[in-house]
Amino acid sequence: MTPPPLPRRTFLSAAATACGFAGTMAVGATFYDPVTIRLANGAQAAGSRLRVEGATLRLDDRSWPWGEVLDATVAGPVAADLEPDGERGWVELTGGDRLFGTATAFDGDAIGLERPDGTALSLPADRVRGVRFPGGGFETGALTKPHRLTLLRDRGADDLALLRAGGRTGGELLGFDTATVRLRTAAGELTLPRAELAGLSLSPDLQTPPKTPDSFLTLLLADGSHLTAAALTLDETGGTAVTPAGIEVPIAADAVRRISVVSPRVREAGEPAATFAPGPAGSPPPVRDRTVTGRRAVAADRPRPRGWGVWSGTTLTFPVPPDAAAFDVGFALTAAAGELAECDVQIAVDGTTRQERSGLRTGKLVPLRIDVTNAERVALTIAPGALGGVQDEAFWIAPRFVIQSDEP
Incomplete structure (x- = not known):
């Protein structure tokens, strides 16, 4: 019964x-x-x-x-x-x-x-x-x-x-x-x-x-x-x-x-568009979550606020508010337990590369800041480095736009 x-x-x-x-x-x-x-x-x-x-x-x-x-x-x-x-x-x-x-x-x-x-x-x-x-x-x-x-x-x-x-x-x-x-x-x-x-x-x-x-x-x-x-x-x-x-x-x-x-004055970035480099079928989409990842620690000094978790080979493109002066974001990388991951990072504004970092490794939060005055879009790309693979997990932490101010 x-x-x-x-x-x-x-x-x-x-x-x-x-x-x-x-x-x-x-x-x-x-x-x-x-x-x-x-x-x-x-x-x-x-x-x-x-x-x-x-x-x-x-x-x-x-x-x-x-x-x-x-x-x-x-x-x-x-x-x-x-x-x-x-x-x-x-x-x-x-x-x-x-x-x-x-x-x-x-x-x-x-x-x-x-x-x-x-x-x-x-x-x-x-x-x-x-x-x-x-x-x-x-x-x-x-x-x-x-x-x-x-x-x-x-x-x-x-x-x-x-x-x-x-x-x-x-x-x-x-x-x-x-x-x-x-x-x-x-x-x-x-x-x-x-x-x-x-x-x-x-x-x-x-x-x-x-x-x-x-x-x-x-x-x-x-x-x-x-x-x-x-x-x-x-x-x-x-x-x-x-x-x-x-x-x-x-x-x-x-x-x-x-x-x-x-x-x-400091606004969260909006919903990004995502594109993927050629890789294994079934790559998971970007995941937005305040924890960023539930598997293991992201970085030794991580703030753990809102962020986007992606696999290597993913580009996230954020629209830039018309009154934005700068884009601020943290980056961290993790890999399977006991492994060391490495990747290359690129930030482009309206299609022009503004900042590149090569050989970033597991375990350290990297703050990045880019001028975006009068820009329309900012693109964040993760590419596998010499030690990295397409299934290494990369994290853009707390992407925020700093709004222009008349004050000094």
Whole structure:
């Protein structure tokens, strides 16, 4: 006998949050660690004491409005660079933000997360894309690459339990704790030992799409987490980042490693056109995701904001806004575990090459900036280098246009 259907799970409503950057912020391994700020006009500043007061960023005795800032980097290690992502647990939000920690429970409405610093979060389930349980044994790309997940998902399955040994079980996620995971399948309710599961992929049909405000920050934290903040308060004792969905995330005073800015002066690049060099059939299309890749670390000092992941041999062409003065982007390259990749990079503006880099290798974020005044398009090309192959994964990180300003 087929059991009667259960109502689809309900979700907590996230409070709406007005966009803005407020409070006093101190970041770094200590409050006085070295800080580097890149400005929208191409200049840089270095110091040791970083604060935010209202809409103003202060570094020692200097200050700038947020609209004049590209990013701020604070010296200090990132945990995800010291141990493989695949061995650690995390929860990924619907916008691609990833919070490291151990998912402790799901009660039908919210997912509990215990973070490495000991703080606990309750995340509305409709704002969660997937859960990775600690312990390895699972290729994480299935959670973050839509074309892969489409191949895995069973017809009619709400949620997927991904097994460490391979394969998956589809159904409706009813709940989990530290010992078991409960699913409602076509055959009835099923209880699985959590130790046998690598992770969970929640149904896209039950997810609330992320909201992206006009101005926001993306944060890289010391534990490897990357997070979008519509509002941020932080001082010497700690603080809170508030996501565009209204989720409040405690931030320790020594936790922030990098802050990237999107503002009316610094805009995200739009949707690119993609072309592919001759290569194997079935090359995956470019994937836009705030995590860029779910497989392994991209670069030792990666900011992990929005970006585009492509295979070598791909050209992305972005339209240039008519009021843009410069194009700013980071580049990083990765390869299969234990391998070294190398590639050549070319940036062209209206068909004319403006910058070339040869022999870029795995593991380092390379910032690139090009003048695009009065230009119509900018094209980014990745070509395999001497050590590279067409299946090496390359990443354009945080492509942004700096808008012209009458101010000096």
